[in-house]
Amino acid sequence: MPDIPPPERHGAYPALSPAAQALAARCESRVNELARHMARETFEQLPGYTELPADVKDVEIAATVRNGLRLFLRRVRDTRGRAGDYSLFRERAAQRAEEGMPLHTLLRSHSTGVYVLWQALRDEAADGEEGALIELVDFLLHGHEAIIGAVAETYLDEQAALFAEHREHHRSLVRGLLDGSLPPARALAELGLEGPCVVVHLHVPQNDEPSAPAVADRRRVRRVQTVLDRVLGTEAVSLLSAEGGHVIAPQRADDADGIRAGEELSARLRQVCGAGVRLAAVTAAGPQDVPAGARTATDIVRVARACGRPAGLHRMDDVLLEYHLSRRDESSDRIAALLDPVGDRPELIETLRVHLEHRHDRRSTAHHLGLHPNTVDNRLARVAELTGLDIASSRGNALAMAALLLRGSG
Known part of the structure; x- marks a missing residue:
């Protein structure tokens, strides 16, 4: 051989x-x-x-x-x-x-x-x-x-x-559903969602990562998507960016208000994306309620951020007054303009916001900001001098809070 x-x-x-x-x-x-x-x-x-x-x-x-x-x-x-x-x-x-x-x-x-x-x-x-x-x-x-x-x-x-094409098609359907360019019933039917839904808005903090920004963004989106698949199931559809986005998932029989799913999402996302993750979950009884639910969830997170609430899961009841004060009408621009005199002084704006959130406790405000209590007093006095707002009064307090929230919604 x-x-x-x-x-x-x-x-x-x-x-x-x-x-x-x-x-x-x-x-x-x-x-x-x-x-x-x-x-x-x-x-x-x-x-x-x-x-x-x-x-x-x-x-x-x-x-x-x-x-x-x-x-x-x-x-x-x-x-x-x-x-x-x-x-x-x-x-x-x-x-x-x-x-x-x-x-x-x-x-x-x-x-x-x-x-x-x-x-x-x-x-x-x-x-x-x-x-x-x-x-x-x-x-x-x-x-x-x-x-x-x-x-x-x-x-x-x-x-x-094929997977990328399928996911992009889903993204376009969710985008059309949320911006009103597609009929809600048709969009949800194509997405395979039937019955009541839970609409979640996510806000993911931007962490400094050693890799290139585009690579870090893709990695962050993949991590978030993995958590969503595990908690909400692969039936959930999403429209995500590195900063967060929206998720629509079928409502579970044992979680009618979406709070349990929101709590689990918050805990898991904090593990993979940091402690600054914020989210809100709003239920939608039918397809026509999904766009409004998405806007409400977005506003809850925005208001919670604007008034300094700790990161995590936010409920409407957590920000009920602040949410109401942040609604815009013909008086909104004038109220927001009350803080224009300090608009170029971010340290004064932040001190005012934290002071209101901490119920006018100067020592708690100072501790949160890492300042001396006297510095807090000096900054608040400067705010009052420049704006004319007496935040020690009930009316001045309400106006300052409304102005902060309305400026945050702009």
């Missing part, structure tokens, strides 16, 4: 002996027979194969098998590859990904085909051709490795593209 050298993995495959070429040539007349046998009998043992349409088996798969057999026989005669050798394999892999055939079934079909070809070569070999048979099997397995790589790469690329 001749000593067959191993194939060069990164160079040209060594030429086959005349005996190996002659053995392979005797199988050329069986190409059509082998293709039909594989497409109609051998592959029937693979999971899900029997559900494929008959024309896919008899035309597409049989043609792919014939292409593989002829490629092998041509390579036996001339071991040099040609551009486009794997093009049909790649095309079929993309089609199978689009049709939803599992990758393991597709790869097993190629491996099974290799086994059938090996059987044909073995049956054709006569006594004394053992060395030639070993050459051909070595050559066959080497080529199979390259084909499997091309098939798997194409399948995964196509699957990733």
